[in-house]
Amino acid sequence: MFELDLMFFALAIPAVIFAGISKAGFGSGASFAATPILALVLPPAAAIGLMLPLLMLVDLVTLGPYRGQWRWPIAKRMILGAVPGVALGALLYNLTNPDIFRFLIGAVALGFVAFQLSVRMRLFRYRAEPFSPKAGVFAGTVAGFTSFVSHAGGPPVAVYLLAEGLGKTAFQATTVMVFWAINIMKFVPYAFLGIFTWETFVADLFLAPFALLGAWIGIKAHHMVPERVFFALTYIFLSITGAKLIWDALT
Numbered sequence: 284m285f286e287l288d289l290m291f292f293a294l295a296i297p298a299v300i301f302a303g304i305s306k307a308g309f310g311s312g313a314s315f316a317a318t319p320i321l322a323l324v325l326p327p328a329a330a331i332g333l334m335l336p337l338l339m340l341v342d343l344v345t346l347g348p349y350r351g352q353w354r355w356p357i358a359k360r361m362i363l364g365a366v367p368g369v370a371l372g373a374l375l376y377n378l379t380n381p382d383i384f385r386f387l388i389g390a391v392a393l394g395f396v397a398f399q400l401s402v403r404m405r406l407f408r409y410r411a412e413p414f415s416p417k418a419g420v421f422a423g424t425v426a427g428f429t430s431f432v433s434h435a436g437g438p439p440v441a442v443y444l445l446a447e448g449l450g451k452t453a454f455q456a457t458t459v460m461v462f463w464a465i466n467i468m469k470f471v472p473y474a475f476l477g478i479f480t481w482e483t484f485v486a487d488l489f490l491a492p493f494a495l496l497g498a499w500i501g502i503k504a505h506h507m508v509p510e511r512v513f514f515a516l517t518y519i520f521l522s523i524t525g526a527k528l529i530w531d532a533l534t
Contacts, residue, residue, distance in 0.1 A: 287486060291324050299337055299490045303497020306338065306462070307345045308455065308505035309516055318434045319531055332478035334434055335469060336487045337494040342463040344498050349456035357447060358460040360416050361423030361440060365465045368427025373472035376432065382532040389438070389528030396522045414446050423461070430465050431472070437462075438524055441517065451513040455505055 302317035321330040414422075422443035430436030440461055444454050473479055508516070 287482075287489065291486075292489075294320055294324055295333075295486070295490055296493050299334075299493045300497040300500070302334070302338065303341050303494045303499075304501040304504065305497075305520065306341045306459070307498040307501030308503075308508075309501065309513070309520060319527070328478050329480065329483055331432075331434055332473060332480065333483040333486050333490075335466060335473060335478075336483075337490060338434065338462070339466045339470070340491060340494050341498045342459065342466055344495060345459050345502060346463060348502050349452070349459050352452050353456035353460040354447075354449060354453055355460075357419060357444070357449075358457050358464075360419040361426065361443065361461050362464045364420035364423025365427030365430075365436075365461070365468060368424035368429075369431050369465065369468040369472070370427075371424075372428045372431025372469075373476070376472075376476055386529055386532035389525040389532065393522060393525040393529070396518050396525070400518075414443055419443055426461070427465055427468070430462070431469055435524075435528060436465060438528070445514075445517070451505070451508075451510045454517075 298317040298320040318330050318334050321333060325333065422439045425439040426436035428436075429439070437458075440458060444457060449457065505513070
């Protein structure tokens with residue numbers, strides 16, 4: 284149970300707008316931050332239950348603008364990998380300690396950013412190659428699991444797609460496709476686990492316009508921001524997300 288009071292909306296409205304901007308325009312990696320913000324005033328299960336329909340709404344309205352621009356072979360392998368990841372998340376939801384996975388994913392995200400920066404600064408050289416297709420399936424599995432327990436599937440997907448060397452719109456469109464599928468997979472298990480409640484449904488009705496506003500801003504921003512700036516922002520968001528995951532795990 285929770286109340287839709289002034290404190291709730293003061294935190295929820297900017298968090299939902301930010302989630303919409305991130306998902307619709309900048310690869311969704313930082314959109315997970317809305318969940319821990321809401322967890323300041325809600326039980327954790329209520330926070331993830333409230334966010335999923337809003338994230339699905341953003342997915343739905345962003346599919347159209349990016350239609351046909353995703354890389355389906357890449358998206359398919361991550362979606363297939365997400366199936367066992369979501370299933371594992373559902374099976375272990377009441378048993379697992381999500382802080383362990385938050386820490387590991389955060390460490391991988393920060394390690395990847397540090398590696399890319401060291402290459403760009405020419406601290407060492409290596410032959411740049413995309414990850415293997417099996418790595419894409421694995422990234423999907425990790426994304427499916429961490430997305431189920433805390434909506435934090437963005438970092439593993441971003442790490443894999445950044446290594447693929449996609450252009451900014453192909454990167455964004457592929458991310459939209461992957462999380463559209465993952466969020467659909469999560470809906471039925473969430474319902475069976477009792478994560479959705481009447482209170483989260485009512486809150487979603489109030490917050491849906493702000494999610495749509497964030498999506499609109501994100502789509503517009505995506506096309507206005509130059510590709511070099513887009514990927515710089517993506518690395519910044521990935522770093523912030525990784526650091527936040529580690530902080531949440533340790534505190």
